[in-house]
Amino acid sequence: MIPLLLFTVACLLGPTAPGARISSGAPGRPIRPVHRTMYPLVGLLAVLSASLVTPPTVVLSVTALAGTCVWWGRSVRRDRRNARTADATAEILGGIVSDLRAGTTMPDAVRAALDNRPGNGGIPARITETLQTAARRATDGPGAALILAEARDLPDLAAAGRLWNLSEQHGLPLAMLLEQAQRRTDARIRHRERTRAALQGPQVSAVILTLLPGVGMMMGTLIGADPLPLLTGGGTGGVLLLGGVLFTCVGIIVSRIIILRAAGDTA
DSSP: HHHHHHHHHHHHOOOOOOOOTTTOSTTTTTOOOOOHHHHHHHHHHHHHHHHHHHHHHHHHHHHHHHHHHHHHHHHHHHHHHHHHHHHHHHHHHHHHHHHHEEEEEHHHHHHHHHTGGGTTTTTTTTHHHHHHHHHHHHHHHHHHHHHTTTTTOOHHHHHHHHHHHHHHHHOOOOHHHHHHHHHHHHHHHHHHHHHHHHHHHHHHHHHHHHHHHHHHHHHHHHHOHHHHHHHHSSSSHHHHHHHHHHHHHHHHHHHHHHHHHTTTTTO
């Protein structure tokens, strides 16, 4: 039973990276990546297969717990990626503003902001590619600001691009506009850090409340109550197991969403 449940969880998790980026394949043979919809289908088949030998309440509980863990992991990775992007954008904008005030043109300021970071250390690849493309476009003619403005996955850089476009259209001082954008980004970063520091206590409380059911089962086992056979045997115990797992998963998701929204991020 346990190997089958582990296989079900593995199918639900799916790949950590596209296979085409890892495997080079045989020479002369094109790589055919597996369609992403195949993994949910395989996971569904695995769940149905596990239901034949395991009570459905146990299978559903494991599935709900695995799905919540996957969602939480993706949320944490997305939050860290957004934090790195905001920090890098604020630092780059600061360098660009300094160069603009020193009389450098915008394309040269963009290139200098990237060159001052050895190996582009700490700068997400998406930011580097967008800035390099905008700098090349600026040397060839107008339209570089629109490249930044259309970077919807980089909101701070897109805002700077819109300000750059306004500066070109109306003759406004670009250094002053970008400085305001940098200050706005820095203010949001400080708000995020203060909020995270203030929410350390609630986060610990949420972790403790999440672990309480498992601790209660361990204590019941120590005193001889033996709750595992009751919960994993189906019937009323299985309903209690499924209900407890669902309530725990909902608590994890809701607490995570509250923390992200308080910090100004999206779930």
